Amino acid sequence: MEIERKWMVTGWPEGLPMTEEFTMRQGYISVRPTVRIREEAKTGGDTAWILCFKSAGGLAREEIERPIDQALFEELEHKIIGRPLIEKVRRTYRLPDGCMLEVNHVDAGQPGAFWYAEIEYPTIPAANQWDPAAAGLADYLSEEVTGQPGQSMGAYWERTRG
Numbered sequence: 001m002e003i004e005r006k007w008m009v010t011g012w013p014e015g016l017p018m019t020e021e022f023t024m025r026q027g028y029i030s031v032r033p034t035v036r037i038r039e040e041a042k043t044g045g046d047t048a049w050i051l052c053f054k055s056a057g058g059l060a061r062e063e064i065e066r067p068i069d070q071a072l073f074e075e076l077e078h079k080i081i082g083r084p085l086i087e088k089v090r091r092t093y094r095l096p097d098g099c100m101l102e103v104n105h106v107d108a109g110q111p112g113a114f115w116y117a118e119i120e121y122p123t124i125p126a127a128n129q130w131d132p133a134a135a136g137l138a139d140y141l142s143e144e145v146t147g148q149p150g151q152s153m154g155a156y157w158e159r160t161r162g
Contacts, residue, residue: 002054002063003127004120006151008143011115012103015136016093019100025085027077027161031154032056037068037076039085049073058147060124083161086153095119095135106153112160117141 026038034054041047049070055062068076077085086107093101103117117140121127132141145151 001060002120003060003122003124004118005059005127005130005144005146007117007132007141008145008151009103009115009117009140012091012105013093013101013117013137013140016095016101019092019094021092022088022090024088024090026088026153027080027083027085028154028157029076029080031158034152034154036154037073039073051076059127086157086161095137097135099130099135101137106156107160112156116145 021043023041023043024038026036029035029037033056034052036052036054038050038052039047040050049068049072051066051068053064089105089108091103093103095101099119099121101117101119103115105113105115107113119130121130132138
Protein backbone atom coordinates (compact mmCIF):
# COMPACT_ATOMS: atom_id res chain seq x y z
CA MET A 1 0.00 0.00 0.00
CA GLU A 2 1.32 3.40 -1.01
CA ILE A 3 0.08 6.29 1.13
CA GLU A 4 1.24 9.68 -0.09
CA ARG A 5 0.28 13.31 -0.43
CA LYS A 6 1.22 15.44 -3.43
CA TRP A 7 1.75 19.18 -3.98
CA MET A 8 2.54 21.32 -6.99
CA VAL A 9 5.65 23.39 -6.17
CA THR A 10 8.10 25.77 -7.80
CA GLY A 11 11.79 24.94 -7.65
CA TRP A 12 13.82 23.00 -5.12
CA PRO A 13 13.13 23.72 -1.44
CA GLU A 14 15.65 25.84 0.43
CA GLY A 15 17.35 25.03 3.71
CA LEU A 16 16.64 21.29 3.78
CA PRO A 17 19.31 18.59 3.76
CA MET A 18 19.24 16.63 0.49
CA THR A 19 19.79 12.90 0.99
CA GLU A 20 19.85 11.68 -2.62
CA GLU A 21 19.23 12.62 -6.23
CA PHE A 22 18.07 10.52 -9.18
CA THR A 23 17.77 11.14 -12.90
CA MET A 24 14.81 9.16 -14.22
CA ARG A 25 13.08 8.19 -17.43
CA GLN A 26 9.62 6.66 -17.26
CA GLY A 27 6.89 5.58 -19.62
CA TYR A 28 3.44 4.06 -19.42
CA ILE A 29 2.40 0.80 -20.99
CA SER A 30 -1.09 1.41 -19.58
CA VAL A 31 -2.66 4.25 -17.61
CA ARG A 32 -5.82 2.43 -16.42
CA PRO A 33 -4.60 0.43 -14.61
CA THR A 34 -1.20 2.04 -14.28
CA VAL A 35 1.60 -0.10 -15.67
CA ARG A 36 4.83 1.88 -15.79
CA ILE A 37 8.50 1.31 -16.53
CA ARG A 38 11.19 3.50 -14.98
CA GLU A 39 14.94 3.84 -15.24
CA GLU A 40 16.46 5.40 -12.09
CA ALA A 41 20.10 6.54 -12.14
CA LYS A 42 21.27 7.59 -8.70
CA THR A 43 23.73 10.47 -8.81
CA GLY A 44 27.10 8.92 -8.04
CA GLY A 45 25.55 5.46 -7.85
CA ASP A 46 23.89 2.61 -9.68
CA THR A 47 21.08 2.51 -12.22
CA ALA A 48 17.95 0.45 -11.62
CA TRP A 49 15.11 -0.55 -13.97
CA ILE A 50 11.66 -1.00 -12.45
CA LEU A 51 8.28 -2.29 -13.56
CA CYS A 52 5.42 -0.82 -11.52
CA PHE A 53 1.69 -1.54 -11.20
CA LYS A 54 -0.59 0.94 -9.40
CA SER A 55 -4.28 0.77 -8.63
CA ALA A 56 -6.63 3.73 -8.93
CA GLY A 57 -6.87 5.93 -5.88
CA GLY A 58 -5.89 9.17 -4.25
CA LEU A 59 -4.25 9.25 -0.84
CA ALA A 60 -3.84 5.46 -0.62
CA ARG A 61 -3.53 2.89 -3.37
CA GLU A 62 -1.99 -0.47 -4.09
CA GLU A 63 1.46 -0.39 -5.63
CA ILE A 64 3.67 -3.25 -6.75
CA GLU A 65 7.20 -2.50 -7.90
CA ARG A 66 9.63 -5.12 -9.19
CA PRO A 67 13.17 -4.74 -10.48
CA ILE A 68 13.72 -5.77 -14.09
CA ASP A 69 16.91 -5.98 -16.12
CA GLN A 70 18.00 -3.37 -18.63
CA ALA A 71 17.22 -5.62 -21.60
CA LEU A 72 13.56 -6.03 -20.56
CA PHE A 73 13.30 -2.30 -19.85
CA GLU A 74 14.57 -1.50 -23.35
CA GLU A 75 12.25 -4.08 -24.91
CA LEU A 76 9.24 -2.54 -23.14
CA GLU A 77 10.44 0.99 -23.97
CA HIS A 78 10.37 0.08 -27.67
CA LYS A 79 6.76 -1.13 -27.28
CA ILE A 80 5.83 2.44 -26.36
CA ILE A 81 6.08 3.43 -30.01
CA GLY A 82 6.67 7.07 -30.93
CA ARG A 83 6.44 8.33 -27.38
CA PRO A 84 9.53 9.72 -25.70
CA LEU A 85 9.81 8.74 -22.06
CA ILE A 86 9.15 11.37 -19.41
CA GLU A 87 12.39 12.72 -17.96
CA LYS A 88 12.58 13.63 -14.30
CA VAL A 89 15.09 14.71 -11.71
CA ARG A 90 14.10 13.73 -8.18
CA ARG A 91 15.76 15.03 -5.05
CA THR A 92 14.91 13.67 -1.63
CA TYR A 93 15.10 15.87 1.47
CA ARG A 94 14.92 14.87 5.14
CA LEU A 95 12.37 16.89 7.09
CA PRO A 96 12.84 17.76 10.79
CA ASP A 97 10.19 15.19 11.81
CA GLY A 98 11.92 12.38 9.89
CA CYS A 99 9.58 12.41 6.89
CA MET A 100 11.19 12.38 3.47
CA LEU A 101 10.14 15.03 0.94
CA GLU A 102 10.60 13.95 -2.68
CA VAL A 103 10.71 16.86 -5.13
CA ASN A 104 10.52 16.18 -8.87
CA HIS A 105 11.34 18.40 -11.84
CA VAL A 106 9.54 16.91 -14.84
CA ASP A 107 10.52 17.38 -18.50
CA ALA A 108 12.88 20.30 -17.80
CA GLY A 109 13.25 22.56 -20.82
CA GLN A 110 10.03 21.28 -22.43
CA PRO A 111 6.87 23.41 -22.85
CA GLY A 112 4.94 21.39 -20.23
CA ALA A 113 7.75 21.24 -17.63
CA PHE A 114 6.60 21.36 -14.02
CA TRP A 115 7.57 20.59 -10.42
CA TYR A 116 5.80 18.51 -7.79
CA ALA A 117 6.54 17.18 -4.32
CA GLU A 118 5.36 14.08 -2.46
CA ILE A 119 5.63 12.64 1.00
CA GLU A 120 4.91 8.98 1.76
CA TYR A 121 3.46 8.03 5.14
CA PRO A 122 3.20 4.78 7.11
CA THR A 123 -0.56 5.13 7.76
CA ILE A 124 -3.56 7.09 6.53
CA PRO A 125 -4.00 8.84 9.92
CA ALA A 126 -0.33 9.93 9.82
CA ALA A 127 -0.88 11.35 6.32
CA ASN A 128 -4.03 13.19 7.36
CA GLN A 129 -2.41 14.63 10.49
CA TRP A 130 0.81 15.86 8.86
CA ASP A 131 0.90 19.67 8.60
CA PRO A 132 3.33 21.44 6.23
CA ALA A 133 3.44 24.43 8.58
CA ALA A 134 4.88 22.28 11.38
CA ALA A 135 7.83 21.50 9.07
CA GLY A 136 8.24 25.16 8.07
CA LEU A 137 6.90 24.43 4.58
CA ALA A 138 3.49 26.15 4.60
CA ASP A 139 4.42 28.45 1.70
CA TYR A 140 6.31 25.84 -0.31
CA LEU A 141 3.61 23.16 0.08
CA SER A 142 0.60 25.44 -0.33
CA GLU A 143 -0.95 23.83 -3.44
CA GLU A 144 -1.97 20.31 -2.46
CA VAL A 145 -3.33 18.16 -5.31
CA THR A 146 -3.62 14.78 -3.57
CA GLY A 147 -6.36 12.77 -5.26
CA GLN A 148 -7.37 15.54 -7.68
CA PRO A 149 -8.27 14.22 -11.14
CA GLY A 150 -5.66 14.96 -13.79
CA GLN A 151 -2.76 15.39 -11.34
CA SER A 152 -1.11 11.97 -11.70
CA MET A 153 1.95 11.28 -13.81
CA GLY A 154 -0.24 8.90 -15.86
CA ALA A 155 -2.56 11.81 -16.68
CA TYR A 156 0.46 13.91 -17.67
CA TRP A 157 1.58 11.03 -19.92
CA GLU A 158 -1.82 11.01 -21.64
CA ARG A 159 -1.80 14.80 -22.13
CA THR A 160 1.73 14.99 -23.51
CA ARG A 161 2.35 11.58 -25.13
CA GLY A 162 -1.11 10.17 -25.77
